[in-house]
Amino acid sequence: xxxxxxxxxxxxxxxxxxxxxxxxxxxxxxxxxxxxxxxxxxxxxxxxxxxxxxxxxxxxxxxxxxxxxxxxxxxxxxxxxxxxxxxxxxxxxxxxxxxxxxxxxxxxxxxx
Amino acid sequence: xxxxxxxxxxxxxxxxxxxxxxxxxxxxxxxxxxxxxxxxxxxxxxxxxxxxxxxxxxxxxxxxxxxxxxxxxxxxxxxxxxxxxxxxxxxxxxxxxxxxxxxxxxxxxxxxxx
Numbered sequence: 001x002x003x004x005x006x007x008x009x010x011x012x013x014x015x016x017x018x019x020x021x022x023x024x025x026x027x028x029x030x031x032x033x034x035x036x037x038x039x040x041x042x043x044x045x046x047x048x049x050x051x052x053x054x055x056x057x058x059x060x061x062x063x064x065x066x067x068x069x070x071x072x073x074x075x076x077x078x079x080x081x082x083x084x085x086x087x088x089x090x091x092x093x094x095x096x097x098x099x100x101x102x103x104x105x106x107x108x109x110x111x112x
Numbered sequence: 113x114x115x116x117x118x119x120x121x122x123x124x125x126x127x128x129x130x131x132x133x134x135x136x137x138x139x140x141x142x143x144x145x146x147x148x149x150x151x152x153x154x155x156x157x158x159x160x161x162x163x164x165x166x167x168x169x170x171x172x173x174x175x176x177x178x179x180x181x182x183x184x185x186x187x188x189x190x191x192x193x194x195x196x197x198x199x200x201x202x203x204x205x206x207x208x209x210x211x212x213x214x215x216x217x218x219x220x221x222x223x224x225x226x
Contacts, residue, residue, distance in 0.1 A: 039212060041157075048207055048216040049149075049157065060214075092157055096212045100173040103157040 006104035012112045019080040021107045023093035037097040040078045044089040114138040114215045121220030134191040134208030142186040150204035198224045
């Protein structure tokens with residue numbers, strides 16, 4: 001199985017400051033169609049997960065532009081340009097190129 | 113608006129069975145890949161099964177093969193997960209998800225305990 005490794009696992013952030021989460025995969029996530037199938041999810045406390053970004057960098061409709069995704073091959077990053085109180089939760093990366101689709105362990109973002 | 117409503121969870125003894133359901137609306141269900149993702153209490157996310165639009169292709173994570181069966185009824189816009197021979201480690205919130213997890217249900221809790 002493809003192992004997805006996130007860091008850090010815990011991320012205390014000051015309101016208004018940037019945050020960055022790293023995700024590394026044990027195999028390349030580049031498909032033969034040229035796309036890279038790496039998604040990012042946010043799970044707020046007590047809620048279902050919500051997809052923020054698909055295919056590395058495509059923001060979902062309604063997702064604030066302070067969220068951005070980047071990376072290639074096996075190394076990916078989710079950035080929050082200025083953390084707001086509503087961003088508290090756990091963030092997961094997920095690959096959908098190799099079955100079983102696998103998630104990272106999750107990164108808990110909290111306010112300092 | 114896309115909506116997924118999960119149901120069917122509950123408290124079951126080890127070795128028992130449950131059938132989870134997901135009622136879908138707001139999109140063309142019959143052409144959508146669907147799946148089930150679970151989350152053990154306080155833990156991360158795990159895809160357990162997926163099924164293509166017409167139900168001809170099904171995939172399972174190794175830990176549930178032979179015990180879980182994913183199915184769908186496109187006439188009823190519904191997705192199902194039959195869970196047999198339940199184990200304590202199957203205790204989790206089970207979410208139905210559309211496609212590459214573009215949309216999620218609210219989840220239904222399965223607790224396996226004697």
